[in-house]
Amino acid sequence: DVKVTQSSRYLVKRTGEKVFLECVQDMDHENMFWYRQDPGLGLRLIYFSYDVKMKEKGDIPEGYSVSREKKERFSLILESASTNQTSMYLCASSSGGAGARNTQYFGPGTRLTVL
Amino acid sequence: DAKTTQPNSMESNEEEPVHLPCNHSTISGTDYIHWYRQLPSQGPEYVIHGLTSNVNNRMASLAIAEDRKSSTLILHRATLRDAAVYYCILRANQAGTALIFGKGTTLSVSS
Numbered sequence A: 001d002v003k004v005t006q007s008s009r010y011l012v013k014r015t016g017e018k019v020f021l022e023c024v025q026d027m028d029h030e031n032m033f034w035y036r037q038d039p040g041l042g043l044r045l046i047y048f049s050y051d052v053k054m055k056e057k058g059d060i061p062e063g064y065s066v067s068r069e070k071k072e073r074f075s076l077i078l079e080s081a082s083t084n085q086t087s088m089y090l091c092a093s094s095s096g097g098a099g100a101r102n103t104q105y106f107g108p109g110t111r112l113t114v115l
Numbered sequence B: 001d002a003k004t005t006q007p008n009s010m011e012s013n014e015e016e017p018v019h020l021p022c023n024h025s026t027i028s029g030t031d032y033i034h035w036y037r038q039l040p041s042q043g044p045e046y047v048i049h050g051l052t053s054n055v056n057n058r059m060a061s062l063a064i065a066e067d068r069k070s071s072t073l074i075l076h077r078a079t080l081r082d083a084a085v086y087y088c089i090l091r092a093n094q095a096g097t098a099l100i101f102g103k104g105t106t107l108s109v110s111s
Helices: none
Strands: A004-006 A010-013 A019-025 A031-038 A042-049 A064-070 A073-078 A087-094 A110-114 B009-013 B018-023 B032-038 B045-050 B061-064 B070-075 B084-091 B105-110
Touching: A004 A087, A010 A019, A019 A031, A019 A087, A019 A110, A031 A064, A031 A073, A042 A064, A042 A073, A073 A087, B009 B018, B018 B084, B018 B105, B032 B061, B045 B061, B045 B070, B070 B084
Parallel strands: A010 A110, B009 B105
Antiparallel strands: A004 A019, A019 A073, A031 A042, A031 A087, A064 A073, A087 A110, B018 B070, B032 B045, B032 B084, B061 B070, B084 B105
16 A cells, blocks of 8 residues: 655644654655645645655745655755744655656645744 | 636535536646545545546546536545545646645535
């Protein structure tokens, strides 16, 4: 069974802290994605990576950075957490090649609260 | 990716079929139609996808209009576990593309 795991289901941090969200997939997928989900705004893409050490900005990259040192792991970093980054963060992965047919597999999400 | 339009919410009774519509009048010839759903407190999960022909799998069926400007996700017998937000998404035929989620349809199922 395919699996995407995220390091925490719930996280509470203080304003100004550096926050690391980890995502690991066991499907040998080339592509990995970070989304955030907010009520009324749906899911929005923050960053994605199509290979190790490669990254591309999504729709809302400001205030975030990412790291992909190994194929199976994609980290989202909040350099200095702010209250407007309180959200549900979802990681996903998909295999490479023609994108239209490739299913994305999502992790369970991390609900981050920044106080 | 082209835009999709879905009703905000729908209701169903358990054991009855559910037809979830999606309009995508600006779909291009190579766009695939994908459906995902998100159960409460979980990440989205893939349901089904198609290009031109109707598709069936163990979860659902996808009926695609002949002009491809609309499609319908069919749950043959709704269960309480099918209560979720259902997203209709068009995907261009490009490698590594992200999904663009709209608001989706919130399906409620009553016993």
